[in-house]
């Protein structure tokens with residue numbers, strides 16, 4: 001189950017400073033990932049912490065499903081929200097299984113139910129129950145610890161997941177792997193996920209929508225491909241960086257721009273699900289300016305050059 005999260009004109013002003021979050025209105029549709037991105041101090045974490053009421057808004061409200069969170073008991077609200085943070089926060093003296101079982105135990109589940117859930121979640125996040133259940137966090141790699149953090153947040157099957165710079169402490173290669181894992185998990189569990197990151201690449205990879213914040217204001221809120229195609233202003237363009245076209249090519253699939261025209265015989269082929277970046281590399285490797293799409297249709301280098309304008 002997933003629930004929509006709607007910010008309705010939400011402002012948070014800490015005393016003596018300009019608002020950390022300034023009249024934010026946006027909707028995260030049920031079962032989708034919103035990536036909140038922006039430079040340090042733009043209000044990402046404050047926005048996220050208002051969802052589980054670690055911070056109370058100065059004005060406005062956040063609506064979960066059709067219930068304003070200001071009307072929900074905090075305990076009940078937090079039970080509906082899994083929370084993953086950068087340094088995981090696993091308890092070092094508890095085994096992996098005990099860490100994952102914390103919320104189910106608080107909810108009074110019986111032992112067989114907890115054991116079954118722990119094993120199910122370890123499998124879901126790509127760890128082997130028999131091997132990892134009894135280990136302690138110090139005996140896991142950073143990426144594995146982060147996955148246990150995700151498993152723990154999902155333990156009681158909350159409809160909403162909040163992730164604050166969850167992969168910030170991981171090296172770049174592990175980071176991409178864990179991002180892929182998260183997308184695979186999301187394919188199965190379909191939660192409403194809000195993820196905070198200062199890394200535009202991560203936002204583009206993970207978000208169904210990306211919300212760009214600057215000084216507490218929402219600058220742009222669109223699908224990654226639309227942000228890449230039409231950055232709203234110089235600030236968003238700068239966050240994207242100089243390789244906008246490459247990012248766009250790695251975001252779009254062959255299927256999204258191919259034509260139905262048949263390719264000439266002996267044209268090298270490509271899968272419909274491949275990225276345009278992959279297709280471009282294949283064109284370079286084969287020296288062919290067109291590719292036959294497996295199952296019918298073709299992709300021409302012209303199609304690649306058109307993508308930046310959509």
Ligand SMILES: Nc1ncnc2c1ncn2[C@@H]1O[C@H](COP(=O)(O)OP(=O)(O)OP(=O)(O)O)[C@@H](O)[C@H]1O
Pocket residue numbers: 014015017019020038039040041042043044045046047198
């Ligand atoms: N408890 C607080 N008291 C006063 N000011 C605060 C408090 N928490 C946050 N702020 C201020 O609100 C603004 C937004 O902070 P926030 O932590 O939401 O930004 P962020 O985008 O998550 O930054 P970072 O990427 O560095 O974590 C900052 O100017 C910060 O100094």
